[in-house]
Amino acid sequence: QVQLVQSGAEVKKPGSSVKVSCKSSGDTFRTYTISWIRRAPGQGLEWMGSLIALHGITKYAQNLQDRMTIIADLSTTTAYMELSSLRSEDTAIYYCAVGGTYFDHWGQGTLVTVSS
Amino acid sequence: EIVLTQSPATLSLSPGEGATLSCRASQSVGSDLAWYQLKPGQAPRLLIYDASNRATGIPARVSGSGSGTNFTLTISSLEPEDFAVYYCQQRNNWLTFGGGTKVEIK
Numbered sequence: 001q002v003q004l005v006q007s008g009a010e011v012k013k014p015g016s017s018v019k020v021s022c023k024s025s026g027d028t029f030r031t032y033t034i035s036w037i038r039r040a041p042g043q044g045l046e047w048m049g050s051l052i053a054l055h056g057i058t059k060y061a062q063n064l065q066d067r068m069t070i071i072a073d074l075s076t077t078t079a080y081m082e083l084s085s086l087r088s089e090d091t092a093i094y095y096c097a098v099g100g101t102y103f104d105h106w107g108q109g110t111l112v113t114v115s116s
Numbered sequence: 117e118i119v120l121t122q123s124p125a126t127l128s129l130s131p132g133e134g135a136t137l138s139c140r141a142s143q144s145v146g147s148d149l150a151w152y153q154l155k156p157g158q159a160p161r162l163l164i165y166d167a168s169n170r171a172t173g174i175p176a177r178v179s180g181s182g183s184g185t186n187f188t189l190t191i192s193s194l195e196p197e198d199f200a201v202y203y204c205q206q207r208n209n210w211l212t213f214g215g216g217t218k219v220e221i222k
Contacts, residue, residue: 101207
C-alpha cells in the first residue's frame with residue numbers, strides 16, 4: 001500500500017518561495033510519476049505539474065511553469081515541489097499524488113498561506 | 117483547455133438515499149474521465165477511472181457512466197462515509213478538474 005506523507009503547514013510572505021515535501025513509503029518510488037495538485041479556498045482542484053521520478057522528466061501547467069519546480073530524491077523516496085514569487089492567490093492546500101494522468105494515491109495535503 | 121462543469125453544486129440527501137452527480141465536458145473527452153472523493157483532513161481518494169471502472173477497494177454501490185461530454189457518478193444508497201465533496205477530472209487534453217459537488221446530510 002502506497003503512503004504519501006507531506007510536510008507541515010507553511011505561512012509565507014508575498015514574493016517569497018515555498019518548498020513542500022512528499023515522502024513515499026513505497027519501495028517502488030522510482031517507478032512512480034508524482035504529481036502536484038492544489039485546491040484554493042472556494043475553488044476546485046488544479047493540476048500543477050508532474051515528474052517521472054526515474055528519469056527526472058517534468059511537465060508543468062502553462063500558468064505555473066515559470067514559477068514551479070518538481071524534483072525527486074530517489075535515495076530518500078521523497079518528492080519536492082517548490083513554488084516561487086508567491087502571491088495571495090497561491091494560498092491553497094497542496095497535494096502530492098502518484099500518477100501522471102489519473103491519481104491513484106494522494107498525500108494528506110499541505111496548507112500554504114500567503115499573507116503579508 | 118477542456119472545462120468540466122459539475123452539477124449540482126450541492127446535493128442534500130439522507131443516508132440510504134441515492135445520489136446522482138453530473139459532470140459535463142466542454143468538448144469530448146472520450147472515456148478519459150475519473151472521479152475523486154475529498155474529505156476534510158484526509159487524503160483524496162480515486163473512485164472511478166476511465167469513466168466506469170471502479171478503483172481498488174471502492175464498493176459496488178459507487179458507479180460511473182457516460183462518454184464523450186456527459187458523465188454521471190451514482191451512489192446507490194448513501195452511507196455516512198459518503199458525505200463528502202466529489203470531483204471529476206479529464207485526461208484527454210492536458211488535465212483539468214471540475215468545480216466539485218458537495219454531498220451533504222439533509
